[in-house]
Amino acid sequence: MARTVPSVAPQLAGIATRGVLPARMKVLYITTLHRTGGWLAEAFASDSAAQILLEEVVGVTAGMARLRDEVFDAVLVSHEPEVLDALDFVEGLRGGGHDHPVILLGSAPAHQVDALCYEVGADDYCCVAETTVRGILWKFARAIERSNIVRENRRLVQAERQRLQQEHQEAERLLDQQRALIDDLETLHSESGASTAAADQVEEALDDCLARTATASAESPVALPEALVSHYDDLLRTYVIMGVGNLAEEMNELAQLLAAWGISAQRAMQLHVQVLEELVQGLGNRSARHVMNRADLLVLEVMGHLADGYRALYQERRTPPRQLTLPGFDSQRAA
Numbered sequence: 122m123a124r125t126v127p128s129v130a131p132q133l134a135g136i137a138t139r140g141v142l143p144a145r146m147k148v149l150y151i152t153t154l155h156r157t158g159g160w161l162a163e164a165f166a167s168d169s170a171a172q173i174l175l176e177e178v179v180g181v182t183a184g185m186a187r188l189r190d191e192v193f194d195a196v197l198v199s200h201e202p203e204v205l206d207a208l209d210f211v212e213g214l215r216g217g218g219h220d221h222p223v224i225l226l227g228s229a230p231a232h233q234v235d236a237l238c239y240e241v242g243a244d245d246y247c248c249v250a251e252t253t254v255r256g257i258l259w260k261f262a263r264a265i266e267r268s269n270i271v272r273e274n275r276r277l278v279q280a281e282r283q284r285l286q287q288e289h290q291e292a293e294r295l296l297d298q299q300r301a302l303i304d305d306l307e308t309l310h311s312e313s314g315a316s317t318a319a320a321d322q323v324e325e326a327l328d329d330c331l332a333r334t335a336t337a338s339a340e341s342p343v344a345l346p347e348a349l350v351s352h353y354d355d356l357l358r359t360y361v362i363m364g365v366g367n368l369a370e371e372m373n374e375l376a377q378l379l380a381a382w383g384i385s386a387q388r389a390m391q392l393h394v395q396v397l398e399e400l401v402q403g404l405g406n407r408s409a410r411h412v413m414n415r416a417d418l419l420v421l422e423v424m425g426h427l428a429d430g431y432r433a434l435y436q437e438r439r440t441p442p443r444q445l446t447l448p449g450f451d452s453q454r455a456a
Contacts, residue, residue, distance in 0.1 A: 142262055145172040147192075151184035151210070152177060152199040161197075168254040171262075181210050193221060195261045200227030200234065200246075208241050215242035220271065222264035224257070244268075285408060292401050292409040295417075299394050345392055346382065354396045361400075361415045376426030380433075389427055393420045 150161060165173040176193075178184050188196070200207035207225045214223065225238055225246045238246040244264035247257055356371060379389055397416045401409050 142171045142258055145174065146261055146265070147174045147194045148176070148197055148261065149184065149187055149193040150175055150177045150197045151181065152179060153201055153204045154179060155201065155204065156199050164254050168258065170255060171258050181205065188219065188221065194265050195222040195224065197224050197226055200225045208237055211243045212241040220268060222261070222268045224260055224264055288409045289401070292413050295413055296394060296398055299390065345388070345395070349378065349382065350392065350396060352378070353392055357396055357400060357416060357419060360419045361412055364415065372422050372426050375423065376430040379427055380430035386424065386427060389423060390420070393423065
């Protein structure tokens, strides 16, 4: 029995592109009593292209025990349907979650077995009468390389899935923080409403303007205009694609629309969170980081334009009306 050595599978990445066999491979050979005697170890020793550390066991039970206790670069299984059906063994091995590179070795011609071999999950099949030692070595190398690639791909897929899950959790946390901001705005508005009696005349005019929008939002605290929600949804989706600075005209129109409908800052944030939440939920397994970053920029622009819109309304309210003179009135008064 061969001595115990560590697996050399991590050293085998990229061997196919270099055209060079690995220097050493550790292989478990599961055979029957009909094919024992060390003939395979002698065959491998005759080819100095690679060192094969071969450990031979008899029977499926012994083979599974060795796979549980030790790591091998590849597994070679003797296919003798009357004694050891390697196809059934590989099918059970794959069903149990083992992903070792497995090659079958038998006396039947390859065209009779190779299709069945691939169907059960084995990597390749070798006919004793048709293959060479160097051919078996390359089949080992290819199977190990494929196994390494599959494992790396599985690791990358799992890492990507975890990353996307973390991004969606972060998006949910940001949405919760924005909902809390809406509640804070409502609290601040209530506190400012209690102190309006002590404000001066200019502040009263501004409070009246804001009170009008707050009253409008209080009358319909749940439902926003459907046309407004649809318009903001289209704007957000376009903003995610085009980014900042490309929708200045549309942003100005939106601010005018919000001011005309009496939408306060609190209601504008509710609109933003409602539309953004639906958009994030519709992403599925796709990344949410880009959407959240663009959405943060969008709401900043919306609040800036909304502030400008209400500033314009405030200027209109505080500017006193001016009496226009009739044509010719100034000339008659001067005469």
